[in-house]
Amino acid sequence: MSDTVTLTIDGQEITVSAEATILEAAAQLGIDIPVICYHPHLTANGLCRVCSVDAGGRLQAAACVTQCRQGMQVETNSDAVRRGRRTILELLASTVDLEEAPEILALVAAYSAEINRFSGAKRESPVYDDNPFYLRDYNQCVNCWRCVQVCAEDAQYAFALNFDGRGFHTTIGTYQNNGMMDTTCVFCGQCVGVCPTGALKPKRQAMLEEGVSPDEVASNQNKGKRKGEKRSWRKFSDSKI
Numbered sequence: 001m002s003d004t005v006t007l008t009i010d011g012q013e014i015t016v017s018a019e020a021t022i023l024e025a026a027a028q029l030g031i032d033i034p035v036i037c038y039h040p041h042l043t044a045n046g047l048c049r050v051c052s053v054d055a056g057g058r059l060q061a062a063a064c065v066t067q068c069r070q071g072m073q074v075e076t077n078s079d080a081v082r083r084g085r086r087t088i089l090e091l092l093a094s095t096v097d098l099e100e101a102p103e104i105l106a107l108v109a110a111y112s113a114e115i116n117r118f119s120g121a122k123r124e125s126p127v128y129d130d131n132p133f134y135l136r137d138y139n140q141c142v143n144c145w146r147c148v149q150v151c152a153e154d155a156q157y158a159f160a161l162n163f164d165g166r167g168f169h170t171t172i173g174t175y176q177n178n179g180m181m182d183t184t185c186v187f188c189g190q191c192v193g194v195c196p197t198g199a200l201k202p203k204r205q206a207m208l209e210e211g212v213s214p215d216e217v218a219s220n221q222n223k224g225k226r227k228g229e230k231r232s233w234r235k236f237s238d239s240k241i
């Protein structure tokens with residue numbers, strides 16, 4: 001079997017490794033396919049489907065996980081592909097607070113997605129303030145899985161996070177919904193670094209955004225919140241230990 005395959009992407013022929021995904025081959029041609037859950041340093045899972053392309057008549061093939069095949073004809077920007085992406089973005093906007101996800105909002109604008117097209121239930125979650133370093137606001141989570149992967153085999157091997165719940169109520173969670181201080185989290189911050197939305201946020205950043213003075217931020221920075229303890233700077237009314 002050949003180590004390379006030749007295919008056509010948006011009318012341009014390219015020869016790539018037989019292991020290459022459509023996303024990687026398109027990037028070699030300078031064709032930008034939008035992504036949300038994909039991160040170049042993490043295992044791709046094809047969860048968000050926004051990178052879906054028409055791969056030889058197969059619509060909605062996630063480019064981040066679909067391997068190139070010999071003779072494949074790929075369309076990355078046809079009307080049907082764009083319509084699919086627009087609908088995905090509209091569904092996402094109808095359930096998740098995207099206010100602090102500029103890259104996703106840029107896609108919403110680029111695909112003329114109507115954020116009010118679907119009027120179903122919004123995701124509702126407490127804001128978890130259970131450690132000295134970062135907040136978890138799953139109202140803003142797009143379930144991209146990046147934080148879970150970076151916490152697991154892709155980097156840290158801490159396995160503090162996983163999916164929790166089912167169907168519409170699927171969210172990221174901890175074992176038995178324990179607070180972060182009671183998990184295997186080592187507070188490396190990598191989950192915060194790969195999160196594409198405001199769902200995971202450094203506590204210092206949150207405090208500054210809420211108008212807390214830098215001096216007060218500095219005096220609070222190493223303090224964890226204990227059960228029942230109130231912070232003067234907190235504005236989240238529904239936070240949970």
Ligand code: SF4
Nearest residue numbers: 141142144145147195
């Ligand atoms: S918390 Fe952030 S990184 Fe984790 S799944 Fe949600 S959006 Fe993705």
